[in-house]
Amino acid sequence: MTVFYLVLFLALIGAAAAVAAFAWTVRSGQLDDVDTPPRRILFDDDGHE
Amino acid sequence: MTALALAPSPCTHCGLAIPSGRDGAFCCAGCEIVAGAIAAHGLERYYAMRETPAPARTTTRTYAELDDPAFQRVHVRQTEQLANAALYLEDLRCTACVWLVESSPRCIPGLVDVRLDLGRARADVTWDPELTSLPVIARHLDRLGHAVHPYRGLDRDRQRRREDRRLLVKLGVAGAAVGNLMLLAIGLYAGLFEGMSRADATFFRWASMMVAVPALGFAATPFFRTALGALRARRLHLDLPLSIGIAAGLGWGSANVIRGVGEIYFDSLAMLVFLLLVARWIVMHYQRRASSAAELLLALTPSRAHRCHPATGELTDVPIEALVPDDLVRVLVGETIPVDGTVLRGTSALDVGLLTGESRPIDVAPGASVHAGTVNVAAPIDVLVTAVGEATRVGALVASIEALGARRAPIERLVDRIAGRFVVIVTTAAALTLVGWSFLSSPATGAEHAMALLVVTCPCALALATPLAVTVALGRAARRGVLIKGADALERMATPGVMFLDKTGTVTAGELAVVSWRGDLDAAALASAVEAASAHPIARALVRHAATALVATELREELGRGIAGRVGGRHVAVGSPTWSATRTSPTIDAWIAELAERGETPIVVAVDGVPVAVAGLTDPIRADARVALDELAALGWQVELLSGDDPRVVRRVGSALGIPPRRCHGGVTPEAKTAAVAAALSRGPVVMVGDGVNDAAAMAAADAGIAVSGSAEIAIEAADVYLRSPSIRAIAATVAGARATLATIKRNLRFSLGYNLAVGTLAVTGLIHPLIAAAVMPLSSLTVLASSLRSRAFRSSP
Numbered sequence: 001m002t003v004f005y006l007v008l009f010l011a012l013i014g015a016a017a018a019v020a021a022f023a024w025t026v027r028s029g030q031l032d033d034v035d036t037p038p039r040r041i042l043f044d045d046d047g048h049e
Numbered sequence: 050m051t052a053l054a055l056a057p058s059p060c061t062h063c064g065l066a067i068p069s070g071r072d073g074a075f076c077c078a079g080c081e082i083v084a085g086a087i088a089a090h091g092l093e094r095y096y097a098m099r100e101t102p103a104p105a106r107t108t109t110r111t112y113a114e115l116d117d118p119a120f121q122r123v124h125v126r127q128t129e130q131l132a133n134a135a136l137y138l139e140d141l142r143c144t145a146c147v148w149l150v151e152s153s154p155r156c157i158p159g160l161v162d163v164r165l166d167l168g169r170a171r172a173d174v175t176w177d178p179e180l181t182s183l184p185v186i187a188r189h190l191d192r193l194g195h196a197v198h199p200y201r202g203l204d205r206d207r208q209r210r211r212e213d214r215r216l217l218v219k220l221g222v223a224g225a226a227v228g229n230l231m232l233l234a235i236g237l238y239a240g241l242f243e244g245m246s247r248a249d250a251t252f253f254r255w256a257s258m259m260v261a262v263p264a265l266g267f268a269a270t271p272f273f274r275t276a277l278g279a280l281r282a283r284r285l286h287l288d289l290p291l292s293i294g295i296a297a298g299l300g301w302g303s304a305n306v307i308r309g310v311g312e313i314y315f316d317s318l319a320m321l322v323f324l325l326l327v328a329r330w331i332v333m334h335y336q337r338r339a340s341s342a343a344e345l346l347l348a349l350t351p352s353r354a355h356r357c358h359p360a361t362g363e364l365t366d367v368p369i370e371a372l373v374p375d376d377l378v379r380v381l382v383g384e385t386i387p388v389d390g391t392v393l394r395g396t397s398a399l400d401v402g403l404l405t406g407e408s409r410p411i412d413v414a415p416g417a418s419v420h421a422g423t424v425n426v427a428a429p430i431d432v433l434v435t436a437v438g439e440a441t442r443v444g445a446l447v448a449s450i451e452a453l454g455a456r457r458a459p460i461e462r463l464v465d466r467i468a469g470r471f472v473v474i475v476t477t478a479a480a481l482t483l484v485g486w487s488f489l490s491s492p493a494t495g496a497e498h499a500m501a502l503l504v505v506t507c508p509c510a511l512a513l514a515t516p517l518a519v520t521v522a523l524g525r526a527a528r529r530g531v532l533i534k535g536a537d538a539l540e541r542m543a544t545p546g547v548m549f550l551d552k553t554g555t556v557t558a559g560e561l562a563v564v565s566w567r568g569d570l571d572a573a574a575l576a577s578a579v580e581a582a583s584a585h586p587i588a589r590a591l592v593r594h595a596a597t598a599l600v601a602t603e604l605r606e607e608l609g610r611g612i613a614g615r616v617g618g619r620h621v622a623v624g625s626p627t628w629s630a631t632r633t634s635p636t637i638d639a640w641i642a643e644l645a646e647r648g649e650t651p652i653v654v655a656v657d658g659v660p661v662a663v664a665g666l667t668d669p670i671r672a673d674a675r676v677a678l679d680e681l682a683a684l685g686w687q688v689e690l691l692s693g694d695d696p697r698v699v700r701r702v703g704s705a706l707g708i709p710p711r712r713c714h715g716g717v718t719p720e721a722k723t724a725a726v727a728a729a730l731s732r733g734p735v736v737m738v739g740d741g742v743n744d745a746a747a748m749a750a751a752d753a754g755i756a757v758s759g760s761a762e763i764a765i766e767a768a769d770v771y772l773r774s775p776s777i778r779a780i781a782a783t784v785a786g787a788r789a790t791l792a793t794i795k796r797n798l799r800f801s802l803g804y805n806l807a808v809g810t811l812a813v814t815g816l817i818h819p820l821i822a823a824a825v826m827p828l829s830s831l832t833v834l835a836s837s838l839r840s841r842a843f844r845s846s847p
Contacts, residue, residue, distance in 0.1 A: 011229070012260065015225050015228070019221055019222055026218050027218070031214075032214075033168065033169075034168075035168040036147060040151070042148075043151075
């Protein structure tokens with residue numbers, strides 16, 4: 001069972017990395033508007049850039 | 050009219066039936082303009098994309114105020130070559146609207162980018178000031194059916210975004226903690242059944258503590274902070290029992306891990322904090338926006354005026370701030386009067402509907418006092434300034450809106466009242482458990498059971514009950530065109546009481562229209578040609594009545610009487626009965642009498658001095674008003690009319706709608722409206738429905754204010770509810786929905802209290818196990834969620 005100690009430690013590091021990544025997406029403003037971008041994806045790119 | 054009765058074809062733009070008597074392929078002028086603009090720019094794909102067709106609305110505003118330096122200073126950010134501003138757009142509905150608006154850069158050279166935020170109805174536009182200007186962009190968006198307003202509250206938005214992000218990070222941390230603690234807990238629970246070495250169990254418990262204490266300590270700070278604040282202010286708040294539960298769970302759990310004996314509840318606690326943060330996130334997204342008085346005033350009055358030099362009469366354009374009492378300003382036709390003052394020179398007519406609710410223009414002559422915010426519709430006048438800015442009547446009105454809005458105490462939320470009792474009951478029960486078990490067994494067992502009670506009764510579902518019910522209601526309402534600013538407004542409108550309705554623009558269309566025509570039908574086109582150039586409301590009604598290609602020359606306008614001109618060699622006079630015709634006839638006299646009897650304003654059309662037709666003008670009652678008021682009465686509301694218009698007109702409208710004369714109040718000033726609402730407040734719930742500046746203060750004073758579609762911006766700001774759909778039947782749907790929402794909230798509270806009673810009993814008797822707590826917590830929250838989704842509030846089929 002000693003392998004558990006190592007795996008658990010690694011898993012928690014992974015979780016911490018995921019939380020840090022999430023915090024980065026929030027702070028960079030990617031989640032400020034969640035209504036409009038899912039609609040924008042429906043447009044063909046005629047005239048939009 | 051000899052045309053055959055053809056099956057009505059639907060409007061090309063919105064698909065509604067075209068009203069009889071209207072030529073062409075469109076149901077209204079709005080649809081015609083918008084469809085034209087869409088076709089002109091090759092944007093027909095809009096029709097393939099949109100989800101819910103609706104009639105389009107456009108305005109005739111020039112948006113010249115957006116080019117004003119005072120406005121630009123506040124709202125426009127300049128970079129090296131480009132300028133950037135945030136605009137608020139009306140009537141944004143679906144994906145197609147996003148596409149249409151964001152396609153604008155293809156239509157206007159110099160417009161670089163338009164980014165839409167659908168949730169906030171906010172468009173961020175970037176343009177090249179060398180090539181185009183903000184009014185051009187605003188007019189284009191208006192033609193597409195989205196009326197433009199400056200986006201107020203950028204600072205507030207920034208502030209809120211900071212709070213949003215902070216909360217979202219906490220939500221993420223709590224979510225990760227739930228997942229990982231649950232995995233660790235599964236290991237421990239499995240160990241209970243399958244057997245587990247003591248060293249392994251200790252390791253898992255320590256690992257749980259290492260995750261739970263920092264993660265939850267960080268994520269739950271908002272609750273601790275509010276609870277401490279409430280304690281200091283000696284108020285009861287739901288966050289108090291929540292904080293007690295969280296703190297007790299973390300503290301006792303950590304003690305048990307260090308001691309090496311006793312239960313830990315970290316998995317349930319993490320779930321609890323996560324769900325609570327979700328609830329808080331939901332609530333934050335439906336918070337009420339409030340505007341400062343200064344911002345509102347900017348929207349109502351022009352920021353520049355033409356100042357007359359007292360000696361030379363020379364005109365200079367000055368910002369409104371530069372004016373002082375005893376200055377002389379000139380107000381041209383179509384302009385909004387910028388100050389309070391006295392007319393010194395000139396006679397004209399003013400459209401005062403926005404300020405007082407009177408449907409007909411009033412005539413002014415030298416010596417008459419005029420108010421800022423009213424529109425000069427007939428001829429230039431010179432006004433001697435008596436008050437500027439916040440000292441004007443409209444300024445005082447706006448200040449009172451802000452004051453009333455701030456003074457309105459937050460309602461004591463049902464859930465906070467329950468939370469107060471909850472704290473008392475649970476802490477008493479915990480104390481009794483401690484003492485009781487200390488006698489029966491040992492103080493350690495007593496403490497164990499008391500702590501378990503505090504943790505498992507932590508009222509998670511109670512905290513979710515209101516936000517979930519309100520979110521479902523607000524979301525559904527928004528889809529039906531009813532925008533509600535917050536949970537408070539819903540709770541305030543749930544109990545029936547008195548509903549005050551404004552007349553002009555609320556139960557009526559809000560502008561004069563030709564409702565009857567007696568005599569020569571061809572004369573309508575002649576009248577339209579003569580009136581085409583005038584800004585007078587009567588002229589505009591006649592022009593709308595009959596579109597014409599005829600052109601009038603030698604126009605002569607006489608104030609308060611009418612307009613005459615020459616159309617194709619004939620002399621046409623349109624105006625008051627005594628003025629336009631030199632001769633008369635018994636038929637014409639009978640028509641005039643008939644129309645006047647019905648409360649319509651008779652306008653006579655004379656050709657070469659001979660009267661040929663009489664038009665009856667009135668502000669028509671909305672087609673759905675009667676049904677709407679009957680629905681309100683059926684829901685238990687007492688409906689009263691509160692209008693600034695002539696009492697006789699108000700009573701006539703009231704009788705047409707089935708409102709007894711004693712409940713029809715006419716000639717009410719904006720200040721008196723507020724007083725009437727305040728007086729009624731002592732007798733029960735009061736809702737004010739209106740559309741104008743004159744209603745805004747009363748809306749702020751009432752328990753809830755409802756602004757109907759097409760309202761003045763200030764009324765929308767002051768109101769709690771804005772009806773985006775043109776039908777006023779939405780008023781009844783709104784109050785019915787509010788009542789259904791409150792019923793759902795109560796049902797949710799009963800469910801969650803039932804769960805708490807059950808697990809609380811188990812804890813007191815010492816039968817609780819962390820596994821039960823872990824199962825019950827999400828189960829109770831899911832019940833509340835299901836109950837909220839099943840709510841009848843704002844169901845699409847009522």
